[in-house]
Amino acid sequence: MDFYFVLDILGTISFAISGVLVALRMRLDPFGVFIIAFVTAVGGGTLRDMLIGNTPVGWLTDSVYIFTIMASVTFAILFREKLRYLAKSLFLFDTIGIGLYTLVGIEKGLTAGLIPIMCIALGTMTACFGGVIRDILCNEIPVIFRKEIYATACIAGGSLYFLARLTPLAEPYCYILGILAxxxxxxxxVRFKVSLPSLYNEKA
Amino acid sequence: MDFYFVLDILGTISFAISGVLVALRMRLDPFGVFIIAFVTAVGGGTLRDMLIGNTPVGWLTDSVYIFTIMASVTFAILFREKLRYLAKSLFLFDTIGIGLYTLVGIEKGLTAGLIPIMCIALGTMTACFGGVIRDILCNEIPVIFRKEIYATACIAGGSLYFLARLTPLAEPYCYILGILAxxxxxxxxVRFKVSLPSLYNEKA
Amino acid sequence: MDFYFVLDILGTISFAISGVLVALRMRLDPFGVFIIAFVTAVGGGTLRDMLIGNTPVGWLTDSVYIFTIMASVTFAILFREKLRYLAKSLFLFDTIGIGLYTLVGIEKGLTAGLIPIMCIALGTMTACFGGVIRDILCNEIPVIFRKEIYATACIAGGSLYFLARLTPLAEPYCYILGILAxxxxxxxxVRFKVSLPSLYNEKA
Structure with a gap:
C-alpha cells in the first residue's frame, strides 16, 4: 500500500500547485486560491470514490490530503514569483498530476473488482476531472477540450499498464511504466503539436 | 428485467447520438465528441445511482453501456453528413432520450423503495441531467432553462405513469404510456410553441 | 434530533427563497424558478450526503424537504414584488442559509465519525455548494469567489463551535453560537467591506 500512497500524495501536490498557478493568474484572494487548489487536487479522486461507492470519500477520512494541500498551497504562494517566471510550470505540474492520478484511479478500480476497460475509464476520470472543475470554476476552456492530447494520454498510458501486466514485469514497474507513458x-x-485527426473539412 | 434493460439501452443510444450532434456543431476532435456523447448518455444515470447509493454506478459494472456508446458514436460520426442535414434530428434524439430515461429513473426509484413523488423527481433528474452537463460543457444555455417545456414534460409523463398504475393496465403498458406521454x-x-405562463409584466 | 431538524428546515427555506430571488432576476419561467430554488436548497446537503455515503440522500427519503421548498417557492413568487423591493433580502436569506447549513453539515460529519477539521470542511461545503451551483447555472460569478468573506465565515464559525464545545456550554448553545458567528x-x-489581504501588488 505504501507505494500507491506515495503516488497519491505526489499527485495531490502536483495538482494543488497547478491549481494555485491558475488561481493566481485569476488574481483570487488567498482563500479562493486554496479552494481552487483543493478542488483541483481532490476533485478527481472524489468523483472516483463516489462512482465506486468508496465512502466517506478518501480525503474525508485521511487528513493527510488536506494537510498536504495546505502545505503545497503555502509553499506555492510563498514562492509564487519563482513559479510564475517558469512559463511552463503549470503545464508540467498538471502533466505529472494526470500521470500519477491515472494509475491511482486504475488501482482503486482493480480493488473494487472492475474489469480493465472500466479501470482505465475510472483512471482517466480521476486524472481529468479535477482539472476540468478547476477550469469551469475559473471560466477557462476545460483542459480536455483543448487541441492538445490530454485524456487520450491517460487512456494510452492506462492501456500500456494492462499490457505490461501480461509480461513478467513486477507490478510496481508496470505502474511506473504506466505513469511515465x-x-x-x-x-x-505538446512538443510536436500532435493532435487527433480532424472530422471536418478545413475549408468549411 | 429484460424489458427495462432494452429501454435503458435505447435511451443510451438516443442520448449518445444527441451528444455527438452537439459536439460536431462545436467542431470538437474525435475524442471530445466521444466524451460529450458519453457524458450526455451516462450523466443522468450516474447522478441517479449516486443519489440512491447504487454503487459502483451502472455503467462501471455493466460494460454494455460503454460499448453501446462507442458503437453509437462511431455510427453517428460515419453518417454525420446525413444526420446533420436532418435539421430536427438533435431535437428528436434528445426527446426520445428524456422519455426513456424518465421511466428508467422511476423504475430505479421504485426498486430503491422511494415514494412516487421522489421517483418522479429522480426520473426527471435522470432524464435532464445528461443534457444539462452536455450544455454546460459545450457552453450552451442549459436545455432546462430554454423557453420550451422540457423537465415539465418528464414530470407530467411520470405522473401519468403512476396514475395508469392505479388502473388495471398491465405494468409494461403503463411504462410505454409514460414514455410516449x-x-x-x-x-x-415545441410544435405549438407552448410554454409556461410568464411571471413578469411583458412591458417591464 | 428535533432541534437539528428545525435548523435544517430553516436553512432549506432561506436557500429556497434566495434561489427564487436569483431566478426572478434572470426572468426564468415558473418551473425554472423552482429548479433553481431546489438546487440552491438541496445542493449542499446532497453533495455532503454523497461524500459521506449517506444514501439515498436526505431529500429523497424525507419528503418534508421537497414540500418545504414548494411552499417557499410559492410564497416567494406570490410576494415577489415585496421581496424584490427589499434590496438586501437576497443577501440576507443567503447569509442565514450558510449559517444554518454550516452547523447542519458539521453535525452530520460528527455523526459519521469524522474529526473536527473534516466536519468544518463538510459544513463549509454544505453551506457553499448550493449557492455555487445556483450561480453557475445562472451564469453569475460563484459567490465564493467574490471579494466579500463567504466560506471564510463558515470556517470561522465552525471553528468557534468546536472551541465552545470545550467549555461547559450546553451543546445546543454551542450550535446557536456557531450559527450566529x-x-x-x-x-x-460586508458592512465594513472587510476582505482577505491581497496577494498581488496593487499597482501591477
Missing part, C-alpha cells in the same frame, strides 16, 4: 505521451504531443 | 408532451409543446 | 462575521465583513 501518460506523462511522456502528453509531453511528446 | 413525455415524448408527446414535448413534441406538442 | 457565521452570520455575524459575514454581515460584519
Amino acid at each position: 501518460v506523462i511522456g505521451i502528453r509531453l511528446w504531443a | 413525455v415524448i408527446g408532451i414535448r413534441l406538442w409543446a | 457565521v452570520i455575524g462575521i459575514r454581515l460584519w465583513a
Whole structure:
C-alpha cells in the first residue's frame, strides 16, 4: 500500500500547485486560491470514490490530503514569483498530476473488482476531472477540450499498464511504466503539436 | 428485467447520438465528441445511482453501456453528413432520450423503495441531467432553462405513469404510456410553441 | 434530533427563497424558478450526503424537504414584488442559509465519525455548494469567489463551535453560537467591506 500512497500524495501536490498557478493568474484572494487548489487536487479522486461507492470519500477520512494541500498551497504562494517566471510550470505540474492520478484511479478500480476497460475509464476520470472543475470554476476552456492530447494520454498510458501486466514485469514497474507513458505521451504531443485527426473539412 | 434493460439501452443510444450532434456543431476532435456523447448518455444515470447509493454506478459494472456508446458514436460520426442535414434530428434524439430515461429513473426509484413523488423527481433528474452537463460543457444555455417545456414534460409523463398504475393496465403498458406521454408532451409543446405562463409584466 | 431538524428546515427555506430571488432576476419561467430554488436548497446537503455515503440522500427519503421548498417557492413568487423591493433580502436569506447549513453539515460529519477539521470542511461545503451551483447555472460569478468573506465565515464559525464545545456550554448553545458567528462575521465583513489581504501588488 505504501507505494500507491506515495503516488497519491505526489499527485495531490502536483495538482494543488497547478491549481494555485491558475488561481493566481485569476488574481483570487488567498482563500479562493486554496479552494481552487483543493478542488483541483481532490476533485478527481472524489468523483472516483463516489462512482465506486468508496465512502466517506478518501480525503474525508485521511487528513493527510488536506494537510498536504495546505502545505503545497503555502509553499506555492510563498514562492509564487519563482513559479510564475517558469512559463511552463503549470503545464508540467498538471502533466505529472494526470500521470500519477491515472494509475491511482486504475488501482482503486482493480480493488473494487472492475474489469480493465472500466479501470482505465475510472483512471482517466480521476486524472481529468479535477482539472476540468478547476477550469469551469475559473471560466477557462476545460483542459480536455483543448487541441492538445490530454485524456487520450491517460487512456494510452492506462492501456500500456494492462499490457505490461501480461509480461513478467513486477507490478510496481508496470505502474511506473504506466505513469511515465501518460506523462511522456502528453509531453511528446505538446512538443510536436500532435493532435487527433480532424472530422471536418478545413475549408468549411 | 429484460424489458427495462432494452429501454435503458435505447435511451443510451438516443442520448449518445444527441451528444455527438452537439459536439460536431462545436467542431470538437474525435475524442471530445466521444466524451460529450458519453457524458450526455451516462450523466443522468450516474447522478441517479449516486443519489440512491447504487454503487459502483451502472455503467462501471455493466460494460454494455460503454460499448453501446462507442458503437453509437462511431455510427453517428460515419453518417454525420446525413444526420446533420436532418435539421430536427438533435431535437428528436434528445426527446426520445428524456422519455426513456424518465421511466428508467422511476423504475430505479421504485426498486430503491422511494415514494412516487421522489421517483418522479429522480426520473426527471435522470432524464435532464445528461443534457444539462452536455450544455454546460459545450457552453450552451442549459436545455432546462430554454423557453420550451422540457423537465415539465418528464414530470407530467411520470405522473401519468403512476396514475395508469392505479388502473388495471398491465405494468409494461403503463411504462410505454409514460414514455410516449413525455415524448408527446414535448413534441406538442415545441410544435405549438407552448410554454409556461410568464411571471413578469411583458412591458417591464 | 428535533432541534437539528428545525435548523435544517430553516436553512432549506432561506436557500429556497434566495434561489427564487436569483431566478426572478434572470426572468426564468415558473418551473425554472423552482429548479433553481431546489438546487440552491438541496445542493449542499446532497453533495455532503454523497461524500459521506449517506444514501439515498436526505431529500429523497424525507419528503418534508421537497414540500418545504414548494411552499417557499410559492410564497416567494406570490410576494415577489415585496421581496424584490427589499434590496438586501437576497443577501440576507443567503447569509442565514450558510449559517444554518454550516452547523447542519458539521453535525452530520460528527455523526459519521469524522474529526473536527473534516466536519468544518463538510459544513463549509454544505453551506457553499448550493449557492455555487445556483450561480453557475445562472451564469453569475460563484459567490465564493467574490471579494466579500463567504466560506471564510463558515470556517470561522465552525471553528468557534468546536472551541465552545470545550467549555461547559450546553451543546445546543454551542450550535446557536456557531450559527450566529457565521452570520455575524459575514454581515460584519460586508458592512465594513472587510476582505482577505491581497496577494498581488496593487499597482501591477
